Amino acid sequence: MGHRDFNEIHHRVEVQIPPTKPFSHTLKSSLKETFFPDDPFKQFKNQSLSRKFLLGFQYFVPILEWAPRYTFEFFKADFIAGITIASLAVPQGISYAGLASLPPVIGLYSSFVPPLIYAMLGSSRDLAVGTVAVPSLLITSMVGKEINPYENTKLYVQLVLTATFFAGVFQASLGLLRLGFIVDFLSHATIVGFMGGAATVVCLQQLKGILGLVHFTHAADLVSVMKSIFGQIHMWRWESGVVGCCFLFFLLITRYFSKRKPVFFWINALAPLTSVILGSVLVYFTHAEKHGIEIIGHLKKGLNPPSVSELASTFGSTHLMMAIKTGIITGVIALAEGIAVGRSFSVFKSYHIDGNKEMIAIGMMNIAGSCTSCYLTTGPFSRTAVNFNAGCKTAVSNIVMATAVMITLLFLTPLFFYTPLVVLSAIIMAAMISVVDYEGAIHLWAVDKFDFVVCISAFIGVVFSSVETGLVIAVVISLLRILLFVARPKTSVMGGLPNSKTYRSIEQYPKANSVPGVLILHINAPVYFANAGYLRERISRWIDEEEDKLKSSAKNDLEYVILDMSSVGSIDTSGISMLEEVKKNVERRCIKLVLANPGGEVMKKLDKSKFIDTIGHEWIYLTVGEAVNACTFMLQTCTPKTKTLEPDHAADDKV
Amino acid sequence: MGHRDFNEIHHRVEVQIPPTKPFSHTLKSSLKETFFPDDPFKQFKNQSLSRKFLLGFQYFVPILEWAPRYTFEFFKADFIAGITIASLAVPQGISYAGLASLPPVIGLYSSFVPPLIYAMLGSSRDLAVGTVAVPSLLITSMVGKEINPYENTKLYVQLVLTATFFAGVFQASLGLLRLGFIVDFLSHATIVGFMGGAATVVCLQQLKGILGLVHFTHAADLVSVMKSIFGQIHMWRWESGVVGCCFLFFLLITRYFSKRKPVFFWINALAPLTSVILGSVLVYFTHAEKHGIEIIGHLKKGLNPPSVSELASTFGSTHLMMAIKTGIITGVIALAEGIAVGRSFSVFKSYHIDGNKEMIAIGMMNIAGSCTSCYLTTGPFSRTAVNFNAGCKTAVSNIVMATAVMITLLFLTPLFFYTPLVVLSAIIMAAMISVVDYEGAIHLWAVDKFDFVVCISAFIGVVFSSVETGLVIAVVISLLRILLFVARPKTSVMGGLPNSKTYRSIEQYPKANSVPGVLILHINAPVYFANAGYLRERISRWIDEEEDKLKSSAKNDLEYVILDMSSVGSIDTSGISMLEEVKKNVERRCIKLVLANPGGEVMKKLDKSKFIDTIGHEWIYLTVGEAVNACTFMLQTCTPKTKTLEPDHAADDKV
Numbered sequence A, B: 001m002g003h004r005d006f007n008e009i010h011h012r013v014e015v016q017i018p019p020t021k022p023f024s025h026t027l028k029s030s031l032k033e034t035f036f037p038d039d040p041f042k043q044f045k046n047q048s049l050s051r052k053f054l055l056g057f058q059y060f061v062p063i064l065e066w067a068p069r070y071t072f073e074f075f076k077a078d079f080i081a082g083i084t085i086a087s088l089a090v091p092q093g094i095s096y097a098g099l100a101s102l103p104p105v106i107g108l109y110s111s112f113v114p115p116l117i118y119a120m121l122g123s124s125r126d127l128a129v130g131t132v133a134v135p136s137l138l139i140t141s142m143v144g145k146e147i148n149p150y151e152n153t154k155l156y157v158q159l160v161l162t163a164t165f166f167a168g169v170f171q172a173s174l175g176l177l178r179l180g181f182i183v184d185f186l187s188h189a190t191i192v193g194f195m196g197g198a199a200t201v202v203c204l205q206q207l208k209g210i211l212g213l214v215h216f217t218h219a220a221d222l223v224s225v226m227k228s229i230f231g232q233i234h235m236w237r238w239e240s241g242v243v244g245c246c247f248l249f250f251l252l253i254t255r256y257f258s259k260r261k262p263v264f265f266w267i268n269a270l271a272p273l274t275s276v277i278l279g280s281v282l283v284y285f286t287h288a289e290k291h292g293i294e295i296i297g298h299l300k301k302g303l304n305p306p307s308v309s310e311l312a313s314t315f316g317s318t319h320l321m322m323a324i325k326t327g328i329i330t331g332v333i334a335l336a337e338g339i340a341v342g343r344s345f346s347v348f349k350s351y352h353i354d355g356n357k358e359m360i361a362i363g364m365m366n367i368a369g370s371c372t373s374c375y376l377t378t379g380p381f382s383r384t385a386v387n388f389n390a391g392c393k394t395a396v397s398n399i400v401m402a403t404a405v406m407i408t409l410l411f412l413t414p415l416f417f418y419t420p421l422v423v424l425s426a427i428i429m430a431a432m433i434s435v436v437d438y439e440g441a442i443h444l445w446a447v448d449k450f451d452f453v454v455c456i457s458a459f460i461g462v463v464f465s466s467v468e469t470g471l472v473i474a475v476v477i478s479l480l481r482i483l484l485f486v487a488r489p490k491t492s493v494m495g496g497l498p499n500s501k502t503y504r505s506i507e508q509y510p511k512a513n514s515v516p517g518v519l520i521l522h523i524n525a526p527v528y529f530a531n532a533g534y535l536r537e538r539i540s541r542w543i544d545e546e547e548d549k550l551k552s553s554a555k556n557d558l559e560y561v562i563l564d565m566s567s568v569g570s571i572d573t574s575g576i577s578m579l580e581e582v583k584k585n586v587e588r589r590c591i592k593l594v595l596a597n598p599g600g601e602v603m604k605k606l607d608k609s610k611f612i613d614t615i616g617h618e619w620i621y622l623t624v625g626e627a628v629n630a631c632t633f634m635l636q637t638c639t640p641k642t643k644t645l646e647p648d649h650a651a652d653d654k655v
Helices: A002-009 A023-035 A049-060 A063-069 A072-099 A104-109 A113-121 A133-146 A153-176 A180-185 A188-210 A222-230 A238-260 A262-286 A308-314 A320-349 A355-370 A381-389 A396-416 A421-435 A438-447 A449-464 A467-487 A529-552 A573-588 A600-608 A611-615 A624-637 B002-009 B023-035 B049-060 B063-069 B072-099 B104-109 B113-121 B133-143 B153-176 B180-185 B188-210 B222-230 B238-260 B262-286 B308-314 B320-349 B355-370 B381-389 B396-416 B421-435 B438-447 B449-464 B467-487 B529-552 B573-588 B600-608 B611-615 B624-637
Strands: A491-496 A503-505 A518-523 A560-564 A592-596 B491-496 B503-505 B518-523 B560-564 B592-596
Touching: A023 B449, A049 A063, A049 A355, A063 A113, A072 A104, A072 A133, A072 A188, A072 A262, A072 A381, A072 A396, A072 A421, A104 A396, A113 A355, A113 A396, A133 A153, A133 A188, A133 A320, A133 A421, A133 A467, A153 A180, A153 A308, A153 A320, A153 A355, A180 A355, A180 A467, A180 B529, A188 A222, A188 A238, A188 A320, A188 A421, A188 A438, A188 A449, A188 A467, A188 B529, A188 B573, A222 A449, A238 A262, A238 A421, A262 A381, A262 A396, A262 A421, A320 A355, A320 A381, A320 A467, A381 A421, A438 A449, A438 B573, A438 B600, A449 A467, A467 A529, A467 B467, A467 B529, A491 A529, A491 A624, A503 A624, A518 A529, A518 A624, A529 A560, A529 A573, A529 B180, A529 B188, A529 B467, A560 A624, A573 A592, A573 A600, A573 A611, A573 B188, A573 B438, A592 A624, A600 A611, A600 B438, B049 B063, B049 B355, B063 B113, B072 B104, B072 B133, B072 B188, B072 B262, B072 B381, B072 B396, B072 B421, B104 B396, B113 B355, B113 B396, B133 B153, B133 B188, B133 B320, B133 B421, B133 B467, B153 B180, B153 B308, B153 B320, B153 B355, B180 B355, B180 B467, B188 B222, B188 B238, B188 B320, B188 B421, B188 B438, B188 B449, B188 B467, B222 B449, B238 B262, B238 B421, B262 B381, B262 B396, B262 B421, B320 B355, B320 B381, B320 B467, B381 B421, B438 B449, B449 B467, B467 B529, B491 B529, B491 B624, B503 B624, B518 B529, B518 B624, B529 B560, B529 B573, B560 B624, B573 B592, B573 B600, B573 B611, B592 B624, B600 B611
Parallel strands: A518 A560, A560 A592, B518 B560, B560 B592
Antiparallel strands: A491 A503, A491 A518, B491 B503, B491 B518
16 A cells, blocks of 8 residues: 555654553552652662661751751851841741730740751751741631630640641651642642732731720631721720831831842841830830730740640540641641742752651651640741841751740840730731732733632632631632643644644644645643543544535545644543544544654553554654655545545444 | 854744733633533524524424434334333333332333433434433432331332432533533543442342342442341242342343344343243242242332422422432433443444533433433433344434333233342343443553552442442542642653654653753643642752763763753643743753743743743744754854853852
């Protein structure tokens, strides 16, 4: 036949079926790619046993790796950075503890033990450890639903510590089980929307402090908060409002200046501490606490008391399940923020962060924290950015911060007696306003509408319902997008580029010319059960359209359909059945099916399912160009009758 | 620079950014592809209003389209086929009604009204309508959990009819809302495993009838059924067992013969009716009903009574939610079977089946059925296969079957008085054994291990837990596979094929040669948030490995990394950030990033996010070959120092 002639004339490279490997080998390598994509065992190869042990220990305790090379130069930089973040840590710690409805001193405790643990185990050089707003808020809304934090403070604190413990256990297990990739499913768009929504809610809740309200809703959605605020207009305290607005203005103006001139980053970094000092001095001299401005009051002096017994006491309680649930949800969110932040800054300085190792470090630090009266900590964006700007070199800056907080706890707590709550609210508000990344949302709209939808859904979910709802909606929409990509793959007609042997989509390259008598279709996704039905319909629609076009222009009949499989990364049995059906269908219309460039994975499966024998190995070409050449050669040399087709059931059974 | 020179020497085609379309246009076209992939409005174009109306009516009532062309020849064929399937329908209807714990006569009713409706609305020419085993079993286990079918028969029947009504409403709505593609998510592998598991459970349950047991579990899992059987060994009736085994053997042997010689298909088709007649005659003459063989007993004479009032009576009941749930689950399963069967046979005869239209037809037939005392029907595989083999030409065979069943209902029901239940059990068992597609499972193992896992999970889930569990597990695993494909895309190193300008994966084409100083990477999936992190790690690992290899062989440094984007069907904002990070990372290592052949979708987004400006449009090539040529040209003409790189923060801040 003419086809054979063509193959003899054009000495062509056959499309290869990759050598079959034993199943165990394939399974092993795909498990490795799934769970160990970063190849952590590489460094252990060809090492002595003792060296392997040392390396393994260093793997889990990175400080052992870099501490020997630590210099005084580094320490100077780390010291400055550490003092700077400590000045931020004290007021933020107190404020966020308030957000979590915890006694303020727990916020300070949380900036002492966890940073020390992280400094030993963490692999980031820039991450500054501390408590974060969104999980703090979540703790209030989840634990506070069962236990009133103001009426039953002891149990509430116990349960929060238990939740922190389970958050730590969950985080560390994710790392140990190599499931770090779960965090990847929180896409950038989800995080932007989610953080924006949470920040909005936190901001609104601060109106409680700013307006000096005493009774306030525990719900975290926009509607309840607004109702709570406007339902008690007569309770608003103007003194509190004026002080709050002044400090908020001060904090925002310092941020604005720091942003314009990065050298003045320290203005922004010191602004919270300055506000606290100013506010306290103001209250002390004016006795404003008697005129409607609430103050922190007595703070317990001394270091973190151990809390293992507190943890143990909740293990039999009926609230344990709730504590575990809170721990898992807040743990995941805190982890996502910590890892995303660590990763962003590691890119600036070009070093590598191991997600699973970070998970273990963050998890261990929360387990240790929960045993020493600390609640959930991670690497907050604001504090880490300050740390980075202050020129930190290693995690030693965390140790410096912890030391500074320790000194505060031991000697300086009485100084915070007169600190007005309204200043803390202003600090939180100012921090939250910068988290609302509206520019990011606009960028998403410009680049990718679907990402924008994900972002806005997360935002709306968080603002109008709850943090969990927002998160679940955003993740589900993100996953639906992937499924939709697979379920409705893009197919496009290809044509030859002028003066070139390259074939490309006519949609992208309007100058590409179609080949008479040949339809070239490009399939742009793996062929799976989810799209097999669609692809069958779509391919037959492309053929219908092409035939209609040919009929109306009275050109040659359509005789070949080339499927460009370059982008078909994988195929399953439903996909193979689909190809078989397509082949039957086109042959019944006296059209020959030709495949171009199937990948290794696809060739293997087509071979095993005997589809290659059905279609004929000689009808599978290495490139679209070769396939087109063969088809046009056949069209020129053969009359239509000599085509090697058997329209077997060219059925007359049409009604 | 040398790069410009190269572009001037080689007059090259630029990678095009497709023309931007207004957002509304893109949205419209993607919604159309998602919900109207079969383009049902095509035929309405350029038609007059009255013609449009007629076409629209014909669209929903296909019989109007083909009835005018119906001939006597067709009728002869349809008549024979109709009588054949009626002979199967009567015993099967009675048996499956037993499986659903319904009075036997309801099984007969269900073979009268629904086929008439389907004949008018359905678009398949081969589908034979009837009740099916798995949904029948599901009805017993779901409705039977709340209402005992033997103690409270009236309410049970009412609820089953209500469930059927909602199944129909749900099916029709899926079709009207163009959500037919949901059925696609039940992959071939899922269906094989699920049907096999369900058939196994149904078979085991028939041991009740075969062994003549009176008390039996309502649970449908293997463990409960086996416990129920072996817990009452002393209750086994040998008479019943012997008769049952004889008939089972007879049915299996006829199937075996029919399979070997397709001309004898009618032996198999008539075997159930023969068994029923033989069994009844046997019981009549031997009075076996007094020796432990149960019989059907009195069957009500007369056509389907209307049941709208029965439906209405349940609408306020506390069981309504359960009925709706049962309706939706059984409706989906029945739909999946009906459409899969219709589609398979349409492929044989090369005509087109519209999934959404079929959904409406099946839904309407169940709504009508539920108002006329029929329970859930669809297109069972066994009956449709018999119909096809008997040579049916159109849906008229369904009308013939319905007429035959009508005659049975009007005049012949007393004949079934003596029909032994054990024969019905044997008929179900024989039918179910053929549904267990172990060859299909072996094929799945050979071709696609993952599909096999899906299949086996569905099987195990159904057999050891429940039908719903099995289905949910299988669907979740199938979806995880898609997510895993995207989350862990295959990347491979490419090389040039000898004597060719084509570049292909070295893994698939071991003869392909790598290009010195250039690393070519192929990415095999869309770049989404779910894989952005992985790809960043994987790409840097490929570069590490390549550099190690070059170092050990003392060859040139790696200077270019070409990313072949041909298979990257889509990208989101996380993916673009990943590319930006990769670019920064490789530039810090003094390597230049080059892109080859990004598709239209990807180019658009890279353009909008300014990544094209960052990388430079001249560093994006149409083909891998061109990119390699440019890189090698640069390597030969320029010293490494003249590369256009700005290692901006080539940081000395490494500890």
